[in-house]
Amino acid sequence: MIYQPEKECISREQLRALQLKRLQATVALEYKQVPMYRAMMDQKGVKPEDIRTLEDIRFLPFMNKTDLRDYYPFGLLAAPQSDIVRVQGSSGTTGKPIVVGYTQNDVDVWTEMVSRALAAAGAGRDDIVQVCYGYGLFTGGLGAHQGASALGAMVIPMSAGNTQRQIMMMRDLGSTVLCCTPSYATYLGETIREMGLVPGKDIRLKAGIFGAEPWSEEMRQRLEELLGIDALDIYGLTEIAGPGVAFECLEKHGMHVNEDHVIVEVIDPVTEQPLPYGTPGELVFTTITKTGQPMLRYRTHDICTLDDTPCPCGRTTVRMSRITGRTDDMLVIRGVNVFPSQIESVLVSIHGVAPHYLLEVDRVNSADTLEVKVELTEDMFSDTVSQIEAVRQLIAEQIKSVVGVQAKITLVPPRSIPRSEGKAKRVIDHRKY
Ligand code: ADP
Ligand code: ZN
Helix, strand or coil: CCCCHHHHCCCHHHHHHHHHHHHHHHHHHHHHHCHHHHHHHHHHCCCHHHCCCHHHHHHCCCECHHHHHHCCCCCCCCCCHHHEEEEEECCCCCCCCCEEEEEHHHHHHHHHHHHHHHHHCCCCCCCEEEECCCCCCCHHHHHHHHHHHHHCCEEEECCCCCHHHHHHHHHHHCCCEEEECHHHHHHHHHHHHHCCCCECCCECCCEEEEECCCCCHHHHHHHHHHHCCEEEEEEEECCCCEEEEEEECCCCCCEEECCCCEEEEEECCCCCCECCCCCCEEEEEEECCCCCCCCCCEEEEEEECEECCCCCCCCCCCEECCCCEECCCCEEECCEEECHHHHHHHHHCCCCEEEEEEEEEEEECCEEEEEEEEEECHHHHCCCHHHHHHHHHHHHHHHHHHHCCCCEEEEECCCCCCCCCCCCCCEEECCCC
């Protein structure tokens, strides 16, 4: 279902006109209210009135995560602090946390984006939405919650963790839509199967909306089979809004970017030049409807490709591909660029191993080493040593051919890799730089 056809299916011409008007207003607001951004614009010699067309966005300076850290906590607010009604923050796993202030308008904008995502997965007021993203500073829990509430659905605010209780509620209340990370969905799905529960009979889920971490097409198939659902991707980041910045429709062919609220660009991360649709690069977002802490040309470090070909669903917005990696997640192993998502694709396609893995990188005698620890499935675990060895060799060969590096493959017993209720930790890099 299309939640707001008048906005989601707007003609490209009308959309561009709307984007320009909103961009100009946001730039003027930032220039007036945020001294740090005014200084950056002055340094580049650009004034708000220089933004005459959408393409002029490229004259604006970029914003980075470091700006949020340097001006922590409220140095980037464009609204008086008394207008801020919410603070959300990033997990801070990569350093000092960042916080973002939201006005009521910003909470509403974010909610609208999530409602669109849920509706695109077929959710409506008759649905029961089980939210097992964490509630708190992390945007996942509250984001999904607000979006589902605005749709009029029944929300079960489970938050993360306690898998047995999640499954009990899912079963007893008859949840139809699941919102969590793809890694946690896999864990839920496997546990449901181990308990002998049958999707379609004991479990009534019809759709899952999974985000906050990268996942693969193979993982989609796995989740759809495990849970008997349509598994859809949702993307977002705290700095811009939270989940819902972009979402998949049932065509499952890229995530529609909510372009009436954000302008999306893809740039070459080295030259910082904008790239045409179809060329992979780093995603850059500009918020055009936020008033609390607007972001102009925010560099995400996420890598993907934009697609502006029409989508059969009728939405006219540009779609972004899955995130294939982060510029700061990329491992350089013996000179080869390796993304954890490439290894995941290999693992998910191999029978006998579960999509739970850990990459350990080290440096021995000045040469990089990669060890891939991957769990065997219960079935495979009880197989003969030679069968297990065959799986190990197959993984090693496939990784060598797909990723281009030699890896040591260690098969570990089922459930031995720590499960995360939030974002999965996939890489441990022991190298000293
Ligand atoms: P943190 O910096 O603590 O991870 P966020 O929760 O705001 O903070 O995370 C945003 C990041 O999560 C994105 O920049 C992206 O790297 C990742 N992410 C979010 N959704 C997806 C998704 N659907 N696919 C891949 N990565 C995603
Ligand atoms: Zn579509």
